[in-house]
Amino acid sequence: MIEEHTAASEEVAQAKQAMAASKEGKPTMHIKVYSPFKTYYDETSYSISAVNATGPFDILPHHHNFMTLLSPCVLLIRPLTGRAEQRIRISGGLMHVKADKVTIFLDI
Amino acid sequence: MSRLQEVAEQQIAMNTIQNLTGVFEGLASMRIAAVKNQVQESQAFFREIWHIYQQLRVDSLFRFGRTNQDDIIKKQLFIVITAEGGFGGDIDQRLIKMMLADFNPDKQDIIVIGHHGALLLIQQHVSFKKYFTLPSRDKNINVRPLVDEVRRYESTAVFYQTYVSLMVQEGKRIELQSAVASQGMAVADKASDEVISEETYIFEPSTYDVVAHLESSMTEIALSQVILDSKLAQYAARFRAMSMAKDRANDLVDELRLTFNRTKRHIQDERLKEMINGIRVGSKS
Numbered sequence: 384m385i386e387e388h389t390a391a392s393e394e395v396a397q398a399k400q401a402m403a404a405s406k407e408g409k410p411t412m413h414i415k416v417y418s419p420f421k422t423y424y425d426e427t428s429y430s431i432s433a434v435n436a437t438g439p440f441d442i443l444p445h446h447h448n449f450m451t452l453l454s455p456c457v458l459l460i461r462p463l464t465g466r467a468e469q470r471i472r473i474s475g476g477l478m479h480v481k482a483d484k485v486t487i488f489l490d491i
Numbered sequence: 492m493s494r495l496q497e498v499a500e501q502q503i504a505m506n507t508i509q510n511l512t513g514v515f516e517g518l519a520s521m522r523i524a525a526v527k528n529q530v531q532e533s534q535a536f537f538r539e540i541w542h543i544y545q546q547l548r549v550d551s552l553f554r555f556g557r558t559n560q561d562d563i564i565k566k567q568l569f570i571v572i573t574a575e576g577g578f579g580g581d582i583d584q585r586l587i588k589m590m591l592a593d594f595n596p597d598k599q600d601i602i603v604i605g606h607h608g609a610l611l612l613i614q615q616h617v618s619f620k621k622y623f624t625l626p627s628r629d630k631n632i633n634v635r636p637l638v639d640e641v642r643r644y645e646s647t648a649v650f651y652q653t654y655v656s657l658m659v660q661e662g663k664r665i666e667l668q669s670a671v672a673s674q675g676m677a678v679a680d681k682a683s684d685e686v687i688s689e690e691t692y693i694f695e696p697s698t699y700d701v702v703a704h705l706e707s708s709m710t711e712i713a714l715s716q717v718i719l720d721s722k723l724a725q726y727a728a729r730f731r732a733m734s735m736a737k738d739r740a741n742d743l744v745d746e747l748r749l750t751f752n753r754t755k756r757h758i759q760d761e762r763l764k765e766m767i768n769g770i771r772v773g774s775k776s
Contacts (some may be wrong), residue, residue, distance in 0.1 A: 420630050425636035445752060450543075450687070451695040452704055457636040477704065479543055488540060490631060490698045 387402035410444035416471055423471050424460060431485055433461040433478065442478075442485055449480040458467040458487070465485055497760060498751045505744045510631060510739035517731035523657070526629050526723045530716060535710045544667035544705045546687040568638070568644035569601045571595065572721040573608025574720075574728075575625045582652050582728060586662040587611045590650045593664075598638040602640060604718070629722060634714040641667060651717050658731055660724040667713065 416424040416430055432441045434456035441451070453476045460469040476489040512653065571590050571618045573583040587608060594601070594617070601619040609622045641647045647665045647667040652660055694701050 411765075415534065419536040419715070420529055448687075450692055450693040452700055452701060475703070477540075477708070486539070488536070488708075489539070490709070491704075 404478050410447075410483075411463065412442075412444040412485060414485045414487075416458065416460075416487040416489065418488070423489070424469060426462055428463065429461040431461075433487075435478075442480055446480050446483075448482075449478070451477055451478050452476075453487070495751070495754050496536075498747060498754055502744065502747045503752060505740055509737060509740040509744055512733050512740055516730060516733040516737055519726050519733055522629075523723060523724045523730060526719055526726060529629060530719050533712060533716055533719070537709065537716070540705060540709060543687065544702075544709065545700055547705070562643075564600075564644050566644060567599045567645040568641060569599050570603075570641075570647060570649045571601065571603050571608050572625070572649065572718060573603065573605035574613070574652075574725050575606045575627075580660060582724070583607050583611060584658055586650055586652060587615070587745055589662050589664065591615070591617065593648075600644070601636070604637075617696065625722070626718065629719065630713045634718070636710050637714055638707060638710050641714075642707075649717050651721040652728075653720055654723040654727050657727050665717070667710065688757050697704070728744055 409429055410419075411427050411429060414424060414426065414428045415422070426478050430441055432439065434440070434454045435451045436454060439456075453473060456472075458471040458473055458490045460471070462469060471488055473487075476487050477491060479486045479488070533694040559580055569590055571586060572585060583605075590601070593599075601612070601613060601617070602621045604621070604623045605625040609619070612619055625635065633720050649667055650664050651663065655661055663694075690697055
């Protein structure tokens, strides 16, 4: 029962964020960047830029399911309005994109 | 008089030991809390990667990130994780004994982690392939050289110290492949309903590269966790040793306080006797 309530609260919070973003006409997605011992970023954002073996690329909301090995680069994340761009330097990692949820595993 | 001074000096020394063991006990306890927290964080990270891996449909074999072209040594690799040095009690001896009971030089090769284990093997005239020092830090342990060795062998067994409780640590053997699989067991059922394949996903550079990287990463994380668990057990062994030393120091301080008071009383009694005898001699004359 407690889990249902927590899940429902998260859904409500996400819906509120999505509604706020849709008012501005911009779709959003959730981005999480973390390693076994540290979470570097875990927020709803507009987009993320990274580099893989093919070259630089951007991930925007509604992206197709995607899995890639990242090259050493600086991740550029655009958070919701009012926040500065986030830059995270990485030495490599794995990116998993599914249903507007981007997860980046570092130090692997 | 000199006896009283000696006892007083011993008392000061014992108080210092009492304080020091207390500090070491506190330090070991802090490290235990920190490492336990790290093990939990690392396990959560591992579970999420395993969840993705389980959804990937390539084949059923876990290859440790090997490619089909890699030459495999037709032997089993034994990795034994021991302490760098003292305060560990006899747990390393028991671990080495456990490993040597299954060891056959024609069928297995040994890699030792930790100076103490290497010394024990040399004392017993057992040769090993490689020796690594136990990492001093608890985070971001570089296990890549170890994973490179694991990939070269047909299978790998790890012997390490495991933390049961603050007062109990024991030696354990695990097969690395089953360790990786068992850590992902908790999410295996959930994963079965979704499938990640080339039909539903875009892979870059390729599916096999991603799978190989995931397997290699999971092996690294599993090895790191085993090393962390081993360090946790070592900190607990140190805590136990320091706790026992502190209790012993407490007892000795009490004993010395009694001895000091007795000696002081004895000296006072002697002086009193001398004074009484002096008065008697004086009154007689």
